[in-house]
Amino acid sequence: MLKHIHMKKSFIILLSFFAVACSKKMEIDTPDFNVALDPAKLVSDTFTYRLGDTTRFKFSGSAGNIAFYSGEPGKRYDGRASANKLGKITLGFSSKSEFGTQTNTLQVLATNKLAGLDSAAVVNAAWTNITSRGAVATNATVVPFGTADLTDLVANENDSLFIAFKYSGVTGTTQRTWTITEFIVNNVLPEKTVSLSSLSADVAYWTRYGNVWSPANGRWTASATDLKITGGGGSAASNTSWIITKPLYIGRVPGDVSTGIKSINEPDKEEYAFVYPSPGVYKATFVAFNHTLDEQKSVVRELIIKVTP
Known part of the structure; x- marks a missing residue:
């Protein structure tokens, strides 16, 4: 009889623990993510490249997902909303x-x-x-x-x-x-x-x-x-x-679109290489984010790039 009561109490305790565990949201961290370009290209807060040059964005930190807005028409972070x-x-x-x-x-x-x-x-x-x-x-x-x-x-x-x-x-x-x-x-x-x-x-x-x-x-x-x-x-x-x-x-x-350059099932990247197709001034934007079904935490990193003929 005592054994039966003990097993019943243990079962209730396990159910209670399971209910508490399921009711708690999964915790996520804000990405520790930064982007840098060659400092030799920096002139008055603008990174300057010649047409045809490869722009190499160097990453540090970690993020589950990374999206890239190049700043070209139709690919601007500020225009993402329809x-x-x-x-x-x-x-x-x-x-x-x-x-x-x-x-x-x-x-x-x-x-x-x-x-x-x-x-x-x-x-x-x-x-x-x-x-x-x-x-x-x-x-x-x-x-x-x-x-x-x-x-x-x-x-x-x-x-x-x-x-x-x-x-x-x-x-x-x-x-x-x-x-x-x-x-x-x-x-x-x-x-x-x-x-x-x-x-x-x-x-x-x-x-x-x-x-x-x-x-x-x-x-x-x-x-x-x-x-x-x-x-x-x-x-x-x-x-x-x-x-x-x-x-x-x-x-x-329609809202402007980004390019996905990393998903959660991929290892961290050290850099992203991109070639701008025409001269102009562009705001390159990276959105790094971690997410669960319940929430998302993100950081936005922006760099101004000038491409000359």
């Missing part, structure tokens, strides 16, 4: 027009107001004709449109924008064939350029509309390299065909 910012909205593409002699068969349109994505809503939307804001082809010679400023077509950084190519071919003579390449829409900010749409990124997101597709290939097609519509012969029916981008949320700016 935001809504409106810069200059630009459109660029190239075009060529083959076969036939029909004129005014391509219009480039834009709107920030679409009531819906059905064909009636698209056709009846308040489109702005922006064809004249650049150059379009008149024959098989590829013509760059140029860089058109579309900022006036949006209200603020929370607005959206649609770009459309509208094709018109008329029965009676050979209809034109159009090819659009190098399509790009950007939000150009002082600190970086954000791509809003490109052929390679958005190949699956174009939407097509039309009243008559005769012949069967008389409709826009989208690929990772071009948009194309093939006109019919002289006996083909008149054809109006649209192709429209996805909604472009013009002010959405």
Whole structure:
């Protein structure tokens, strides 16, 4: 009987110890981590290198994880948080027009107001004709449109924008064939350029509309390299065909990104070598951190680097 009571008390004590141990958070230390560069390169708080030089960041101390922001556009520690910012909205593409002699068969349109994505809503939307804001082809010679400023077509950084190519071919003579390449829409900010749409990124997101597709290939097609519509012969029916981008949320700016140079399962590093690709002044930032599921402790080390031609 006494043995049974003793075993019961021992079991209760073990459970209590286990409960206390599980309720206590794992302790972590703030990283003891520092970064240094060649002191011979230091001039007035700035480390100066020539273009093509290797910048060797020397490490001391220890950290579980290390992330590196080079200071280049899109890789700045100060820009790591996403935001809504409106810069200059630009459109660029190239075009060529083959076969036939029909004129005014391509219009480039834009709107920030679409009531819906059905064909009636698209056709009846308040489109702005922006064809004249650049150059379009008149024959098989590829013509760059140029860089058109579309900022006036949006209200603020929370607005959206649609770009459309509208094709018109008329029965009676050979209809034109159009090819659009190098399509790009950007939000150009002082600190970086954000791509809003490109052929390679958005190949699956174009939407097509039309009243008559005769012949069967008389409709826009989208690929990772071009948009194309093939006109019919002289006996083909008149054809109006649209192709429209996805909604472009013009002010959405993703946060800048870092490069992970050490994870917790790797040994400590003595240095990190990096070559800046172009002249400029950069704030190189290292974030060293230790973490558990419950918390994270980190240190930030920054150095100003000037790269000369």
